[in-house]
Amino acid sequence: MTTSNLTLSVAAIVAEGATRFPDLNAITMNGVSTTYRELWEETKAYAGALKEQGITEGDRVAVLIPNVTDFARVYYAVLSLGATAVPIHALLKAREISYVLEDAEAKILVCAAGLLGEGAKGAQNSGINLLSVMEPEAGQTTRLEDLAAKAEPITTYLPRKAEDIATILYTSGTTGKPKGALGTHLALIEQTHSTLLNTMDVRQGDKLFGGLPLFHTFGQTCVLNTGLRIGAEVMLLPKFTADAALDLVLDAEIDVFFGVPTMYVALVEAGANREGKPTNLRYAISGGASLPLSVLSAFEQRFGAQIYEGYGLTETSPVACFNHVGxxxxxxxxxxxxxxxxxxxxxxxxxxxxxxxxxxxxxxxxxxxxxxxxxxxxxxxxxxxxxxxxxxxxxxxxxxxxxxxxxxxxxxKDMILRNGYNVYPREVEEVLTSHPEISNAAVYGVPHDKHGQEVVASVTLVQGSTLSVQELIRWSSEQMAAYKYPRFIEIVKEFPLGPSGKILKRELIAQFDQE
Structure with missing residues (x-):
């Protein structure tokens, strides 16, 4: 058998879900639930509308939608037609949106009403057709909902070859313009299967925390695709804040929490001022960046669930390593x-x-x-x-x-070379976050005439802390070798974050250079 005889599709996840768990809740947002049967019916209707707009296999459809149920409807509708989904970071500006649209050669942009301010300008600048979702009534754009109400729904998804491209996800990168990483149907489906078989503890009927951005590989693959593949319920959080996340964990009886380190830091801080522990939280998963050991311990103590760390990248779909279940x-x-x-x-x-x-x-x-x-x-x-x-x-x-x-x-690229010695920011960050009044830290190198590079740290402090920069530097010098400890420490209220929740050190470096 050759690969040309093998067919599969990521869209099968939602199609099969409608058959296997029709009456289970697939997605819940703000108390409104959509069953597996309903999600597939709505997906087929959206796909029918996109088909009538000329979308066919191989076309690229950009998706500018936050963490709402319509993301799933549009995402699977695009894949059902054999087209390629190009999710766009929900906070991008018009110029950045235009770059993605033009680089991906997108045929249509489907944009949430709340993001039309930048999305519509980006589409106009690039000469791309624009459809909206979630508009309460007809506005300046054509509503996909209106088209779906009149169009003939598709009957099933179009099978694809294993090596066909399902998604184009743009990597943030540390230098240069973002690059579009091509994800195949095979890679994305195998990722869900290996994840469910023996990697993570996700079960049918579980309520999954849906606060990770769905336009990013972690949320899209590990939460949405994996959750719907097994028959779990994805509890969407449209915009992450510590209090909103804590409310969802406590009130919605979340079984499995998915997050990046900055989310865990925020939850630990928010949880310190709230009573009660989650009743169902069985399992927590962290990825995207290294989790400080102090945060890991504080979360487990406060919330009563262990955190299992993994590692991956957009280019690895994403999970490559994990602290396996069992x-x-x-x-x-x-x-x-x-x-x-x-x-x-x-x-x-x-x-x-x-x-x-x-x-x-x-x-x-x-x-x-x-x-x-x-x-x-x-x-x-x-x-x-x-x-x-x-x-x-x-x-x-x-x-x-x-x-x-x-x-x-x-x-x-983050390793610091000071006086010929290698300094690894991760090691210094672990020491800094072991201080009881430091909630998170980012360490980076800046050019220095004498030492080649100098070690710099930006830190956030726990609420109520009165630590000074001088006290922090003195404490650091007592904890680390002379070539390692940061000579410059900046206390910040919050960190600049990328689409996956990673701290953007390049922005911290740029801010330091301007001072």
Whole structure:
């Protein structure tokens, strides 16, 4: 059998759900629930409307919708037609939206009414057709809901080849313009299956915390696709705030919490001022960045559930490693490789070849397996640089021990070289967050005439703290070697965050340079 005879589709997740769990709630938002049967019927109606607008297999449809039920309806409708979904970060401005639309060569932008201020301008600037959803009544744009009410729904999804492109997700990157990572139907479906089989503890009927952005790979694959594949209920939170998240966890009886470190920091802080523990919270999953051990311990103590850390990237669909279900999680590690995926440590000094290093040695994490993306859209040079001999070079530094557990130390580009010594921001951040009055920390390097680079930290403090910068620097010097501790510390109220909730260190560096 050749790959050309294999057909599958990510849209099968919602189609099969309608057959297998028709009366279970698939998605709930603000107290309004949509069953699996209803979600598939609404998806087919949206797909029929998009089909009448000329969307067919291979076309690219941009989706600018926040964490609301319509994201799922539009996302699966696009995939049902054999088209490619191009989710766009909900906070982008018109110029940035235009870049994605033009780079992806999108045929239509489907935009939530609340985002039309920037979305409509972006579509107009790029000459892209625009449809809206969630408008209470007809406005300046054509409503997809109105079209769906008149169109003939599709009967089923269009099967695709395994290597066909399901999604184009734009990576934030540390330099240059965002690149469109091509996700195949095979990679996305295998990710849900390996996740459910023996990686994460997600069960039919579970209520999943839906606060991770659905336009990002973590929320889209691990919460939406994986949750609907097993028959869980995704409890959407349109906009993450600590109080709203805490309300949802406590009041909606969430079973599984998915979050990034900044979310856990916020929950711990909010939880300190609220009584009561969640009654059903069984399991918590963290990814996107390394979770400070102090936050992990505080969350488990406050909420009574262990956090299992994993690791992945947009290019790995996303999960490559995880502290697997059935094993006690090892704090400070991102677990072991998921089923069918190899994660090894390669020598970063040889960018054009893969030289694997012995266990325990520090090097660059490289990944190969069924979860790899198909490359970067229209960027063969960037693809060739990232994928060498079948291995994806992650750009992250770490180690792998004799039991296959991996630890992430830092991004290769984030490592600081001070007076010829390597300083790993992750290590310094762990020390800083061990201070009882520091809630989170970001460490980065800035150019220095004498030392080459100087170590700088931005920190947030717990509510009510009166710590001064001088006290923090003095305490840091007592905890770390002279070449490691930050000579400059800035106390901030909040961090600039990327689409996945990661702290944007490049913005902190830019702000520091301006001072």
């Amino acid at each position: 094993r006690e999680p090892r704090p400070g590690t991102v677990g072991t490789p998921v089923w069918g995926v190899d994660v090894e440590i390669a020598d970063p000094a040889y960018p054009n070849e893969i030289r694997l290093m012995p266990r325990g040695e520090l090097g660059e994490l490289v990944v190969r397996g069924h979860n790899l993306f198909s490359g970067y859209l229209n960027r063969p040079d960037a693809t060739a640089e990232a994928v060498v001999d079948g291995w994806f070079r992650t750009g992250d530094l770490g180690t792998k021990d004799e039991e296959d557990y991996l630890r992430i130390l830092d991004r290769t």
